[in-house]
Amino acid sequence: MSEGLKLTREGGIALIEMCEPSSRNALSDRMRADFIRVMEELHHDEDLRAVVLTGSGGVFSAGGDLKAMLARHRAGETSGAEDVVGRMSKLHGWMRRLRDLPVPVICAIDGPAFGAGFGIACAGDILIASDRASFNASFCKVGAVPDGNLFYALPRIVGLQRAKELFYTGRVVDAAEALRIGLVLEVVSTEALLPRAMEMARMMCDASPVAFRLTKQIAGKALELDDEALLAMEAQAQAICLASGYHREALQRFTEKQPPKFDFR
Structure with a gap:
C-alpha cells in the first residue's frame, strides 16, 4: 500500500487510515487510487466483519485537493465538464463501494472533516468524533455544489432543512453541535477515539x-x-x-x- 492509505487488519476488522497529513488528508490522486484498490479488496474479503475508517495527524480529511485543482487549471489539464464528470464518476465509484460494504463501517473523526471529507465520513454507518472534530460542507465558498454523496447522506442524517442550511452557509459544525443534531453518535477525547471505534468493531465481529x-x-x-x-x-x-x-x-x-x-x- 502506498502512503495515501494505510490498511491494517485485526482479525475480521479492517482499519483504514488516510495518511497524508501534510495536505490535511486531502483527496490526492494517490489517495483516490488507494481507495479504489482497498474497496475492491474488502468487497471480496469473506472474513471481513467490520471496518474502521479514520484520518491522521489530527485531521480526518480536508476533502478535495484544491491546490491540485488549481495546478490542473493553470496547466490546461482540465478540458471542461467532460473531464470533471470523469473524475466525479471515479470518486462516486469507490465511495459507493465504501457505503455499500456488507459490514458495519465506523468512521472515527478526529479534527476537520471538510468538503468531500465530510461526505466520506457520512458514508459510515456509525460516526464517532473526538472533541476537536469539526464538519464543514464548504463547497459554496469555492463556487461548487456539495459532492461526495452529501446530497443523499446528509439530509438523511440531520434532516433536509438542517442539511440545506449547512450547504447554503458553509459554516463549521463543532463536535458538540454535531452530537446535538445527531450527526455523530458519540463524542470522546482524542486519545479515546480510536480505541472506542475499535472496541465497537470488535463487539460487532461477534454478530451474525x-x-x-x-x-x-x-x-x-x-x-x-x-x-x-x-x-x-x-x-x-x-x-x-x-x-x-x-x-x-x-x-x-x-x-x-x-x-x-x-x-x-
Whole structure:
C-alpha cells in the first residue's frame, strides 16, 4: 500500500487510515487510487466483519485537493465538464463501494472533516468524533455544489432543512453541535477515539454477518421504499436469518441461560 492509505487488519476488522497529513488528508490522486484498490479488496474479503475508517495527524480529511485543482487549471489539464464528470464518476465509484460494504463501517473523526471529507465520513454507518472534530460542507465558498454523496447522506442524517442550511452557509459544525443534531453518535477525547471505534468493531465481529448484511441493505432503502416493499424485504431477509446456524446457536444459548455471543455496549 502506498502512503495515501494505510490498511491494517485485526482479525475480521479492517482499519483504514488516510495518511497524508501534510495536505490535511486531502483527496490526492494517490489517495483516490488507494481507495479504489482497498474497496475492491474488502468487497471480496469473506472474513471481513467490520471496518474502521479514520484520518491522521489530527485531521480526518480536508476533502478535495484544491491546490491540485488549481495546478490542473493553470496547466490546461482540465478540458471542461467532460473531464470533471470523469473524475466525479471515479470518486462516486469507490465511495459507493465504501457505503455499500456488507459490514458495519465506523468512521472515527478526529479534527476537520471538510468538503468531500465530510461526505466520506457520512458514508459510515456509525460516526464517532473526538472533541476537536469539526464538519464543514464548504463547497459554496469555492463556487461548487456539495459532492461526495452529501446530497443523499446528509439530509438523511440531520434532516433536509438542517442539511440545506449547512450547504447554503458553509459554516463549521463543532463536535458538540454535531452530537446535538445527531450527526455523530458519540463524542470522546482524542486519545479515546480510536480505541472506542475499535472496541465497537470488535463487539460487532461477534454478530451474525448474514443478519448484518441484510439489515444494512434494507436500512439503506428505508427512506426510499414504501411500507409494503420494506415488509417484503423484511420477510425475505428474516427467512434467511431464521434458517441460519447462527440463529439456532443463539436460541440454544438463550435456553441454556448462556450469555449471547453478540452483546453491544
